[in-house]
Amino acid sequence: MSIARRVRLKTYVLIVLMVAFGATGDVLLGKGMRETGGIALSSPALFIDGIIRGFHNDLVWMGIFSLIFFFLCYMLVLSWADYSFVSPASAISYAVVTFLGWMLLGESVNSTRWLGVLVICLGVFLVGHTPTRTTPEIE
Amino acid sequence: MRVWILLAIVVLAGTAGEISVTRAMKRIGEVHQFNPRALLKVLGRAFRIGWMWLGLALLAMAFFSLLALLSWENVSFVVPLTALSYVVGALMAKLFLKEKVDRIRWMGVLLVVVGVVLVWVG
Numbered sequence: 304m305s306i307a308r309r310v311r312l313k314t315y316v317l318i319v320l321m322v323a324f325g326a327t328g329d330v331l332l333g334k335g336m337r338e339t340g341g342i343a344l345s346s347p348a349l350f351i352d353g354i355i356r357g358f359h360n361d362l363v364w365m366g367i368f369s370l371i372f373f374f375l376c377y378m379l380v381l382s383w384a385d386y387s388f389v390s391p392a393s394a395i396s397y398a399v400v401t402f403l404g405w406m407l408l409g410e411s412v413n414s415t416r417w418l419g420v421l422v423i424c425l426g427v428f429l430v431g432h433t434p435t436r437t438t439p440e441i442e
Numbered sequence: 443m444r445v446w447i448l449l450a451i452v453v454l455a456g457t458a459g460e461i462s463v464t465r466a467m468k469r470i471g472e473v474h475q476f477n478p479r480a481l482l483k484v485l486g487r488a489f490r491i492g493w494m495w496l497g498l499a500l501l502a503m504a505f506f507s508l509l510a511l512l513s514w515e516n517v518s519f520v521v522p523l524t525a526l527s528y529v530v531g532a533l534m535a536k537l538f539l540k541e542k543v544d545r546i547r548w549m550g551v552l553l554v555v556v557g558v559v560l561v562w563v564g
Binding site: 310342345375377378379381382383385386387388390391394397398401412413414415416417418419420421422423424425426427428429430431432433437438440 | 460461463464467468470471472473476481484485488509513527528531532535536539540541542543544546547549550551552553554555556557558559560561562563564
């Protein structure tokens with residue numbers, strides 16, 4: 304495999320991992336925070352109280368760990384790939400989350416949202432056809 | 443008014459934060475090894491770079507502004523507007539990281555923005 308192809312593959316794998324860890328983290332964190340009563344935003348004291356209650360929930364912790372892995376993958380991929388490549392490409396998560404919600408949770412998805420999913424996929428497809436890196440190595 | 447100021451902070455600080463993190467990681471250079479030991483070493487190096495800390499501070503700022511914003515406004519109003527980050531991000535990457543954003547990439551970025559807006563207003 305050529306170097307350019309290897310780098311591209313590596314980039315795709317890390318973006319897939321980012322999407323997986325990011326979406327899982329969001330779902331776990333959201334579920335956990337709702338279990339503990341959510342965060343009140345009416346006063347700073349209640350806000351901090353809500354966060355502390357969140358830390359007593361296992362799902363919240365699992366969500367946080369998942370998001371740490373997301374950020375680690377993000378850091379790694381940015382060590383070689385363009386930000387203007389990775390950032391729009393990872394928007395595929397909106398499409399994945401909508402699709403999974405529809406398939407696994409039976410959420411209803413109207414035609415406007417399906418159109419959005421299609422447009423995102425098209426956008427990511429275009430970005431995916433540009434070079435992963437357009438800057439020289441520094442040092 | 444305060445809604446728009448916070449929205450600007452979410453978009454600008456969030457994007458600037460990610461650009462700073464990118465800057466730190468580009469300084470480290472392409473990571474080739476992915477075993478836990480090598481990864482810990484990369485992390486250790488990353489956190490000795492000022493850009494990394496600036497990036498995290500900006501991202502934290504954007505995160506808390508987003509929370510505040512969500513306490514006043516509906517998610518379906520806020521998220522589509524934050525999709526503008528993709529455009530701001532491409533501009534900043536061009537300006538500060540000297541990335542070459544060609545016409546195809548711009549078209550991709552714009553489609554992503556339109557798509558995210560559609561998913562959230564739908």
